[in-house]
Amino acid sequence: MYDNPNLERKVAQNETKISARNVQVFYGDSQAIKDVNIEIEARTVTAFIGPSGCGKSTFLRCLNRMNDTIDICRVEGEINLDGENIYDKRVDPVQLRAKVGMVFQKPNPFPKSIYDNIAYGPRIHGLAKNKADLDEIVEKALRRGAIWNEVKDRLHAPGTGLSGGQQQRLCIARAVATEPEVLLMDEPCSALDPIATSQVEELIDELREQYAVVIVTHSMQQAARVSQKTAFFHLGNLVEYGDTGQIFTNPKDPRTESYITGRIG
């Protein structure tokens, strides 16, 4: 096969941002993730796909230690961010989550103004020296979230008053306000209509210039549209990981094939 001429889909460099080695996750006695090894690249959108309960969200939550908040959850193995193990005792999970931001399935703006939604993270992390600084951070984040033009005249209105799609973009803007290096998205569009979905997908593509984006999605078409790399999870295993174009035209593993073509695997 010839090289993919679609340069837009080419990953500029294979710089590893997150590297997971032999990761196993247990909820009590049951094992949710079985020995996953994966290298997630910088400035790349990586999609995790797989049927419900396959472990893709669990694995995503390992990447910024969101599983720490679940008592019975135990993570084994090693996850390195820029070569440093994020499960090391010296790592502060709060600092980690500023570096590895997260956007959830349902938009969850704080019950505060649009401005305060964005300013919250930079404030607690002490990223702004003064009011003018903070204003600038807020504007930059809202612009990066592709929502600035829609909210610039009502920054002090409540964030919960926005439409679903706007709320989700507000949440993305909030996640980027702390200047993260990685953005995790757990089904960011499942509560949005097609237009809002397209806007968020366009935004994801723009964010790729600066961040490593990891997106969990149930929509295989969305994975195909937004990602450069795709990982297919099944029953807690990482079955196949490769270029999105390859996964969707010529997957190597029959389980991947069965899943993406909509067959009972």
Add this chain to the structure above:
Amino acid sequence: MNENQHIVSAYDRDLEGVQALIVKMGGLVETAIADCSKALELRDEDLAQQVRAGDKAIDGLLEQINEETARVIALRAPTASDLRVVLSVMKMSNNLERIGDYAKNIAKRAGVLLQMTPIDGSAGAVRRMTREVELMLKDALDAYIQRDAELAAVVIQRDKEVDQMYNALFREFLTFMMEDPRNITACMHLHFIAKNIERMGDHVTALAEQVIYVSTGKLPEEDRPKADSTPYETHGDPVAGDN
């Protein structure tokens, strides 16, 4: 192809539908090849007429396949092996349509040729060549149905033989024309017929390549066999040996 069924069974019916069309089209084209060859050999104008008229059905199937594949792409967004099925059907239908056109053209020339004195020995050679292409097409279609990439690879190799037969005929016709200019009209028609058959072989080869693509996800890497450069030589002395 994956033997498992789709969760949405209508999707299976759609994919089976477009593939049934291509198999049907393949059958019509096989018949057209056999019949145009027979019409030529037996100097049977009725049969030639039948082939010429039959091309409409082949063109109609192409149109139907274009519509069906567009619909499957729009409604089902096929991926992986399903996508390859749809893409291969689109390409193969074009190849089959072209083969049908060549058969029709042969049938037209057969109609003209039966008003002329037969050229000795030409009928048998053309028949053998047509027969070979017809068998190649049959095998390519069987390989498609059975997803047999190995059989398809054999078909691709066999195109060499067709090319050799064409080159041999090319020389033969040239000789006839030089011997007696009154043969020129008939030989020109026969030459176009031989060329048509040779082109049919190329389209069957392209079809066999699609079989490999649909079965393995990869197109064959090596170039198609190229055997002889006879038609590109200057024939100052056309009978001066075998290249």
